[in-house]
């Protein structure tokens with residue numbers, strides 16, 4: 001069988017594209033080296049609880065078309081992400097809002113008090129443009145919050161000092177002078193009832209799928225099989241690391257089933273001190289609070305998330321968009337643009353941080369260029 005498209009990787013990016021290709025009558029083959037579809041948004045039902053196998057995935061978007069699209073594939077619940085931070089045993093609300101400020105500074109009662117205290121603390125940065133994440137954080141919320149809620153978490157997550165990280169990482173964290181614990185500013189938010197895997201299943205309807213199949217085991221065969229290839233694995237690997245390795249951050253997940261109904265009372269608790277080796281604990285049943293059977297069951301499933309430095313053979317999760325890597329990526333991108341048969345997509349193929357909605361939008365844009 002000859003295909004119009006071979007899609008390497010069965011994650012959200014390729015599934016979005018495949019859905020369009022099939023609707024246009026194209027023949028598609030999707031391969032993935034894992035034993036399942038859905039990439040990192042894969043959820044698996046264990047003990048009646050949908051487990052986010054590769055970390056917490058909360059769908060949020062400002063784009064109405066994207067929201068309508070995902071809602072046409074599954075029913076979404078009204079989950080709102082309100083993570084809590086645990087700093088050496090004391091709990092604080094995230095993102096930084098009046099609940100956080102009132103807890104950290106006991107004399108802060110009103111938004112005016114909070115603003116005054118933040119301004120006082122940010123004064124140490126007076127007149128200087130923040131050059132790194134530490135300076136950016138202090139000018140945004142002051143040193144008290146930086147030291148309790150940002151420093152330890154960020155240094156664990158990225159494996160380097162906040163003074164050596166770009167300010168841009170922290171820019172997406174909201175700071176609010178209201179009592180609003182909703183982590184995201186987007187208009188639409190929720191989790192698909194029954195998990196994410198069913199969404200990808202629907203998107204891939206009409207495609208041939210081969211799991212446990214590594215593109216690199218037989219590149220030539222895959223090339224001969226299709227007119228075009230959409231490749232969503234790492235871009236440097238495709239080019240045999242010829243300019244050197246791009247850097248990624250990896251994650252290790254430790255999942256445990258506990259004989260209790262409710263372990264932490266929230267889906268996500270961040271551990272923001274430097275000593276705790278993990279960055280967060282996810283308690284999966286809280287992502288679907290409308291699932292009464294799971295909520296009342298005297299069993300719960302939790303996952304501890306440990307950040308890790310990526311080395312060949314590990315799962316890459318995040319691109320590290322610092323200067324060295326950006327320069328290196330630009331070289332690979334130049335090569336990629338010269339390929340007439342292969343197109344690079346997704347977080348790893350485009351070496352970029354994508355939320356789920358951005359992933360769908362990027363795939364739609366690619367489809368527009370193709371047709």
Ligand code: UDP
Pocket residue numbers: 085094149150151153154157169170173270272
């Ligand atoms: N962050 C932090 N403390 C927290 C949560 C986040 O300092 O409790 C910072 C940290 O620098 C992190 C960035 O905000 O890298 C983005 O965090 P988020 O949890 O949004 O990233 P995710 O891993 O979920 O994409």
